[in-house]
Amino acid sequence: MAFTLLNQDSESRARAGLFQTDHGKIETPIFMPVGTIANVKGVHQRELKEEINPDIILGNTYHLYLRPQLDVLKAAGGLHKFMNWDRNILTDSGGYQVYSLSGRRKIKEEGVNFKSHIDGSSHFFSPESVMEIQRVIGSDIMMAFDECIPYPCDYSYAKKSTERTHRWLDRCIAHLDKTPLEYGHSQRLFPIVQGGTYKDLRQFSAEYIASKDTEGYAIGGVSVGEPTDLIYEITETVTSILPKEKPRYLMGVGTPINILENIALGVDMFDCVMPTRNGRNGMLFTAEGIINIKNKKWREDFSAIDAMGITWVDTEYSKAYLRHLFTVKEMLGRQIATIHNLGFYLWLVREARKHIIAGDFTAWKTKMVQKLGRKL
């Protein structure tokens, strides 16, 4: 077993765990910085490793397939070597991107025909091809090919789609068994629970997915526009069913508060573009609340960006200086905000883990949630 459960909170479902792969440990709960096209935007790999220090990052199958393309990744010896990242990588299956290509894709039982967002060229993803692509990428954790249902979605389509996602999962598993490793290190497949916002479909899907003896499970089809409370309901429903001894990954969530609440509901792994994308727009997440650094109130505030000093940028630069960089639209501003936010997100999940192990997670979480959403 790759995953070891170290402690479970007594007042919530929060868990601390350890996942071991050929690229090292993943201490859970974990936040995975999004490295869409073989890089985390604005962050050198060295900074990512030494300052932000995640055990795992995320890559996007759809984007990597289009660029740099598979022949380049294969010639490089896989994504780890191509981008010079020797820790863990998880890749999504392309399902979410295909869902985003609304109007440029056609879903059939066999798979999905879609047109590239870059040049309009036609491509086809199937459960089988997506397994082969992720073999070439060489990610440590591969996601099964699924359909991400929009919100809102009528019941009959949600049911039909969820059943198809299950059939696709069986095809993924069957094909993966026949597809050899490309680079020697092991790869693990995580299937994805779908079912939209319908509790019975989520239960149905969680039970089906749990019946597969994989080394971890994902909850997909959230963060697509539904109210936050529905995400919590879905998580609660699904984590009641998924086996406790395997890690659970909630895809695409969310704010610092969302992350703590979902940890409390039994989630172990997270990814989200929020710290990077919102950072590039001047929004900083801190333990005391949210800073809009473009605001004029910071014009002559020469205090450190974040006195906590989680990463070196926090005390190296002042709020007034960072505001100036955003005012003049210098890319250094986007770089600084990205490093700060990722540093904070990783601090947050590491702290959560410490408190789960120490046994006071719920009290700590309650206190943090009161501060994290404040506007500073």
Added chain:
Amino acid sequence: MAFTLLNQDSESRARAGLFQTDHGKIETPIFMPVGTIANVKGVHQRELKEEINPDIILGNTYHLYLRPQLDVLKAAGGLHKFMNWDRNILTDSGGYQVYSLSGRRKIKEEGVNFKSHIDGSSHFFSPESVMEIQRVIGSDIMMAFDECIPYPCDYSYAKKSTERTHRWLDRCIAHLDKTPLEYGHSQRLFPIVQGGTYKDLRQFSAEYIASKDTEGYAIGGVSVGEPTDLIYEITETVTSILPKEKPRYLMGVGTPINILENIALGVDMFDCVMPTRNGRNGMLFTAEGIINIKNKKWREDFSAIDAMGITWVDTEYSKAYLRHLFTVKEMLGRQIATIHNLGFYLWLVREARKHIIAGDFTAWKTKMVQKLGRKL
């Protein structure tokens, strides 16, 4: 005297020197990275200091005056503190930027009326105001207010303008004497030789400027579209006249070859946007020649960006990876290319200095010039 001449090449006018200020040493020949609006685009101050390691960087008076504005700089305690850079800073006088605002500025004896490129608001720069602005910025080396003549320019205008630049210099010096230091550390004024491409005007201007007992001199009005050979002629004319015991700064020049040739003609200090701007467009300067990293030939070249490894990015990333980042337009690509190019420019001037001190500069320069312009 701030400047000490350590060695003079026997076969050229190349010199190795040492300039001492309150913010430390400046070993010459030096290349000054351009930090226009209080940052070198895409480069953290820590990387600039530790990896690229220049003794001095450049800021732009015109840009800093408009943003973050003088009240912010003053409240911060000057530009050094505002941007967290504790080594030397040289600021230009705004003369070049005003020249670039063609159609949005009016030059009179008193000074220059101009409209901001940001919001069209009206402003006025005079020799006196520019001294006061640079006091607030707190740069270690301040430039006198001058007019940068376009190329081509008729003789009568060039003469009239050069004479006015000289009168402006006298006003700068007179006003500076009456304007106290803002932050305690000393500031030095460098006057600027103008005269366009007319040898007699350059001689006239160099003699006038040399008659002022300042601690360094600049050659301006070059790199405005004239052929490279004319730059060399101007440099040769001017360095024949300027006192040997003071540093000479050639403004806005140039390619690696231009820099070596002008070092051979007696120039000590350089600045240019080329390593940063061209880097952001995918052009890499190396000791073996020039790389256009966007070229398809690098698609599967997994060798280091530059095996010399001057900065850590050179061996951290491969050519294929950097090409990919440019193909997908990720800012990390621009960051890497900028660090590489600045690292190379600083390496080049440090090597030049070593060879001047060792006594074999001319032989080394001849060999380097044959390689530096090659397309790889």
